[in-house]
Amino acid sequence: MGLQSEDFGLRPHDNFTVIRHFDLTQHHLDILNRLFTPLTGPNAIGVYHYLNQFVAQQSSDVLTHYIIMSELKINLIDFRKSMDLLEAIGLVQSYAKHDEQLSSFVYKLVQPPSAKQFFNDPMLSVYLFSEVSKQRYLQLKQYFETHDDVNLAQYQNITRKFTDVFKVPRHSVNEDTQHIQGEETYDGVDLSEIKFDFELLYDLLESHFVSKQIITQDAKALIIQLATLYGLTPEAMKRIILKSITSAQELSFEELRKQARSYYLIEHEQQYPSLQVKENDNKVSISQSTDVTTQESKADDWLEQLETTSPIDMLVSWSESEPTFKQKLMVEELIEREKLPFGVINILLQFVMLKEDMKLPKSYIFEVASNWKKLGIKTAKQAYEHAKKVNQLKTNQSSNEKGKATYRQQQLPSREMTPKWLEERDNPQYQNKDTVDEDFERDKEAFLKELKETWKEGDE
Structure with a gap:
């Protein structure tokens, strides 16, 4: 959910800082421009690119939201709409600090996912498919595919390990590394607020003699994604899981995605789910709240x-x-x-x-x-x-x-x-x-x- 006026009143003279804990590469730009633009629209991705310029800004420089309004030729409502989309899709995290006279905001740019992460994410890939044609989807997927010159399936990995080449110190070095900032990767769409009745799902599976141990933590995360994407109930998810269990009595994630997609298409006349923005969440009042009456x-x-x-x-x-x-x-x-x-x-x-x-x-x-x-x-x-x-x-x-x-x-x-x-x-x-x-x-x-x-x- 985006920042709301009653909790985060955004005003033109409020200052902001932009941080980024990764190096933005050409590959990242391709991901943003080719894969995320159809999902969020060009305005939101444009705001992401625009904010990136302020990462190297001197800490002594004061940046206010009036700069954004003046240079992008937009008001704060439109700016917040774009930020809502970027936050919801997982590309930006926003932080706020308030006092009586001024509010300060920190906008943290998140590293875009790799192409493999994007296309393996059931929500991102399906929403992209619903926004572009099938031919265009295949073109985009082919563009990001890497082709190995040699098939390594018949080869044995004989790469030397570190300990095979270098001497290991007898005494371990206990260094304080908590202040060393490392790169942060894309964590996907935040579904922490989504609730799924796993207890009911376990009971339904046990009635078919399937142990709940088959549902690992990774499986739970995927089930929540699929349930959110396709609107699946525990009963529907039970049917999908039963069709996705391998001969080794393990749950195949790939088959789980396929079965969930097929189930949805049959129920919805072969129409994929589309990404829709809530209308009410973008009505952000910028200066001071106004009484409803x-x-x-x-x-x-x-x-x-x-x-x-x-x-x-x-x-x-x-x-x-x-x-x-x-x-x-x-x-x-x-x-x-x-x-x-x-x-x-x-x-x-x-x-x-x-x-x-x-x-x-x-x-x-x-x-x-x-x-x-x-x-x-x-x-x-x-x-x-x-x-x-x-x-x-x-x-x-x-x-x-x-x-x-x-x-x-x-x-x-x-x-x-x-x-x-x-x-x-x-x-x-x-x-x-x-x-x-x-x-x-x-x-x-x-x-x-x-x-x-x-x-x-x-x-x-």
Whole structure:
């Protein structure tokens, strides 16, 4: 399961470190690109490759998640989706440490399995087969097969052992090697949370005079994999095991895999199981948890979107043009210096643009940011309410100067980032909704119109 917001709130200014305890070779890259990409998609594998560059980073360098968002052009929700896939497939392990002001994350890259491990893993191989065509599967398998020039079946291994050549010391050397870091291999898909009723399976086998001793620890691991992959019950597994016992009364793992696969195909009209992602597990809230009841509000829906939208992306949508290089540097400096969440910065930039005729004066932006930070504003909702409050004060002071001009309202470019009240602003039915929506609509209109008309520098 991926990191969830209530336990691991991930924010842009949280730092991260990437570690790797193996040498990434061309063979590993082939495994990732050819075998894992069809399972996780290119975005997740791309994140794996991207994180690899930070392994050699100096320990004194501070890396924040804003770097990932800026360079990959994604928000933290999409980043966590990719990390969920990498963690679930066994290629990344994530660790977190939290304090009151900051969270630190360590992303550990796991060595990909060898081609032999991959194709011998019943889950990985079957899911790959279900994602690609049979011809492509055979092509991939053939690509990774190694062909020996000489058949060694008729030969005897006469290789010398270490003790055959070198003298062994009389006294053993007791060295402390616990701090020596060795390579860590791929452990496969983590199924530790999967429960299988082995006691029932033992009882079913004993009714056929088969001892439970036939089920070794390795056999248990394989049975759990096959039961998870094919959705097998103890009764079905009993039938499969009975067909997989050799004449020497041993359990053939190869036959066990074949029989389990055949059983599933017969039950499912020759259709292999496919790898499917849980929809709910990827809904990760990045900044601060939002109350379930308030999410039904259109205002909170809009503010929640601002919490996870990069300020650069917001500027592109509001100005309908790419920010200048100096503006981007200014935003990055603002994020690093004030450590304000994206939602607050987005409201702040909108506040200044409306006040300064869509301009972004650096000194004024930093002045407002410093003031908001001193006031303890930490969410987009708090920033929005504060801006409305200041606007209302100014409106009361200059009510006789109200203008009648209306200004085109800006909206974020993607569908998921567009506030619902903007999409429905011309719908007559929407204008006749309950009093709460009408009040919000009036507040929103006043917020956009009066800032432009009446605010002057120094009001904040």
